[in-house]
Amino acid sequence: MQKTEALYQKDASLQTHETTISSITPVSDLPQDLQTLFKTLESGQPYVVTTPQTIFHAQGGGQPTDTGSIILSHSGEEAVFKVHQVRKADPAILHMGTFTPADSTLKIGQEVKQVVDWGSRVLNSRLHTAGHVLGLAIRSLSRTGVLPADLKEVKASHYPGAAFVEFQGLIAGDKKSAMQEKVDELVRQDLDVTIHFWSEEEAKERCAVVLEGVKGGEEGVRVVEVGGLGSYPCGGTHVQRLRELGRVVVRNVKRQKGISKVSYEVVEA
Known part of the structure; x- marks a missing residue:
């Protein structure tokens, strides 16, 4: 997997960040050792999205995962990837969640905006x-x-x-x-x-x-x-x-x- 730069480690005040999609993978298609990093969601088809940089804190060091959204706009429509869990899989950081609408179609290289749930x-x-x-x-x-x-x-x-x-x-x-x-x-x-x-x-x-x-x-x-x-x-x-x-x-x-x-x-x- 491509390396993800953990922007939150240098600037934890970032609430939003614009980046691009590096990969989109159904959790069920991940190697078994990576699937076990995540807790099962109660509903929805879970995917893992990676990006070149992230402001989402990956669970570890006694601190829970960040949550939030990755907002994707294309063809005049908007889709939202709801981030439920974030994990490290060196050198990548994996964002696991679900899409709204569920049938959203995405492309590697597409521009997106990351938004962290700031209260949490x-x-x-x-x-x-x-x-x-x-x-x-x-x-x-x-x-x-x-x-x-x-x-x-x-x-x-x-x-x-x-x-x-x-x-x-x-x-x-x-x-x-x-x-x-x-x-x-x-x-x-x-x-x-x-x-x-x-x-x-x-x-x-x-x-x-x-x-x-x-x-x-x-x-x-x-x-x-x-x-x-x-x-x-x-x-x-x-x-x-x-x-x-x-x-x-x-x-x-x-x-x-x-x-x-x-x-x-x-x-x-």
């Missing part, structure tokens, strides 16, 4: 950034002795209604208020959130968390930095300043088999 994108970006802020807050409390010094961030999910950060090590339930206070303090500082592309060596040296197997692309390892607090290797979308988070609420702390799971949500301030 903003929520996902707030949750993803909030997860990093929570991790950095806990890291700070660990350094100052409020929390155990041996805590190690090992996993995170930033899905609406199911967002959490997991740590190797035990966090006592009575530390929830301390974590909330620290998170509130960081958000009040309204720090900027910036994207960098660093070498693998620099990322391993400077990032707060570097999971095994992190590798850079052509431009290096994509890193998100929260003010001067710390940075994470990350392919997701984020807010530009912490005031955009609203309020980050620490919901619960669960401990099992040496792992502490801290759940959270974002609400309007």
Whole structure:
């Protein structure tokens, strides 16, 4: 498959983008390993559309897929490809969805406009950034002795209604208020959130968390930095300043088999 340039990784503020069609394939005609990337739709004939560039975030890194539309105009008529799921299949990014009307005829090379469901994108970006802020807050409390010094961030999910950060090590339930206070303090500082592309060596040296197997692309390892607090290797979308988070609420702390799971949500301030 042709390579897709992930425009959202450099500019997550893009709500629309004009590009062309690279390929259109019924999901049933894809190789089996690619078919398994997608969840079955309840209705409609699903297709996969690829384009040279995309502003749609592909599911991964604990962040859910973007949704939206790819609008196609031809012969004086308009057809809409409703994007339900987006997945990576290097070097391509696959947009899976259905056409309206269902019998639309399309051509490779046709000009189209991508439109992201912006409300969903903003929520996902707030949750993803909030997860990093929570991790950095806990890291700070660990350094100052409020929390155990041996805590190690090992996993995170930033899905609406199911967002959490997991740590190797035990966090006592009575530390929830301390974590909330620290998170509130960081958000009040309204720090900027910036994207960098660093070498693998620099990322391993400077990032707060570097999971095994992190590798850079052509431009290096994509890193998100929260003010001067710390940075994470990350392919997701984020807010530009912490005031955009609203309020980050620490919901619960669960401990099992040496792992502490801290759940959270974002609400309007």
